[in-house]
Amino acid sequence: xxxxxxxxxxxxxxxxxxxxxxxxxxxxxxxxxxxxxxxxxxxxxxxxxxxxxxxxxxxxxxxxxxxxxxxxxxxxxxxxxxxxxxxxxxxxxxxxxxxxxxxxxxxxxxxxxxxxxxxxxxxxxxxxxxxxxxxxxxxxxxxxxxxxxxxxxxxxxxxxxxxxxxxxxxxxxxxxxxxxxxxxxxxxxxxxxxxxxxxxxxxxxxxxxxxxxxxxxxxxxxxxxxxxxxxxxxxxxxxxxxx
Numbered sequence: 001x002x003x004x005x006x007x008x009x010x011x012x013x014x015x016x017x018x019x020x021x022x023x024x025x026x027x028x029x030x031x032x033x034x035x036x037x038x039x040x041x042x043x044x045x046x047x048x049x050x051x052x053x054x055x056x057x058x059x060x061x062x063x064x065x066x067x068x069x070x071x072x073x074x075x076x077x078x079x080x081x082x083x084x085x086x087x088x089x090x091x092x093x094x095x096x097x098x099x100x101x102x103x104x105x106x107x108x109x110x111x112x113x114x115x116x117x118x119x120x121x122x123x124x125x126x127x128x129x130x131x132x133x134x135x136x137x138x139x140x141x142x143x144x145x146x147x148x149x150x151x152x153x154x155x156x157x158x159x160x161x162x163x164x165x166x167x168x169x170x171x172x173x174x175x176x177x178x179x180x181x182x183x184x185x186x187x188x189x190x191x192x193x194x195x196x197x198x199x200x201x202x203x204x205x206x207x208x209x210x211x212x213x214x215x216x217x218x219x220x221x222x223x224x225x226x227x228x229x230x231x232x233x234x235x236x237x238x239x240x241x242x243x
Contacts, residue, residue: 050076057083058135064099073122078145079180080205081134086127090218093127097224100128105207107176109231112221113213126218129211133204137162139183143202160188162204170206177207 055072057065068085075082087093104110115125136148138159146154148161160183170181170190178190180203191203214221214236226232 048078052076055083055085057081057130057132060135061103062099064096068096076134079134079203081132083130083132084122084124084127085130086124087218090220090223093218094224096128100130100210101225101227103130103208104210104230105177107172107174107229107231108207108209109233110226111209111211112232112234112236113211114236115213115215124213126213126215128213131205131209131211133164133206133208134162135164139202139204141183141186158186160186163188163206166206179207179209180204181206 052074054074055065055069056074056076057069071086073084075084085096115123134145138146138148138150138154138161140146140154140159146159151157151159166177166181167188170188171177178192180191180193181188182191182199182201182203188206190206191199212219
């Protein structure tokens with residue numbers, strides 16, 4: 001998963017792995033500073049995540065997701081959110097799968113992974129990761145991010161709201177969203193990565209991607225449909241399958 005480190009502290013050289021956790025009494029969540037190298041375009045960064053032991057996805061998502069909140073985990077980065085949903089029953093996973101596909105952005109990939117890797121100290125043997133925008137959050141030109149509903153707290157009232165919905169002009173000719181957008185003088189524009197140029201402004205995720213952790217039993221590719229018009233990236237047998 002590509003992930004620009006933008007509000008985060010940039011590191012001049014790779015850092016040794018380590019995890020530091022502090023409690024956040026306000027939201028029953030914890031802040032996890034991951035001192036590891038995250039390769040995002042040309043950047044190496046120390047990424048700061050807020051972790052909640054429940055699914056904090058938007059209430060506007062299909063109602064079929066509601067029973068899954070308590071078994072899920074949320075990782076909040078300054079640029080995107082990751083919702084992890086593990087499953088212990090095949091029937092439960094297969095019931096939600098069609099709704100997962102409807103949630104995925106048009107043209108966004110489905111990434112196949114095995115369950116051997118960890119993300120922020122936890123292994124998920126089988127299930128789904130949904131990589132999504134911070135829907136409803138408000139961002140200001142300085143790069144600061146405010147929660148939904150905090151409009152009155154923003155100086156001068158100048159902000160952009162993270163979608164969806166997104167403006168039509170950021171979409172491709174095929175109607176597909178870019179992976180990331182940026183604020184261009186109070187207007188969302190698609191971010192076009194250039195490996196020779198380091199991003200100078202804060203990027204925000206626009207597209208919803210799906211990571212599918214396959215075990216062959218609960219998540220069995222022989223029993224579910226993978227859309228014909230969706231890019232399938234199979235990392236199950238690669239050295240980077242843990243990412």
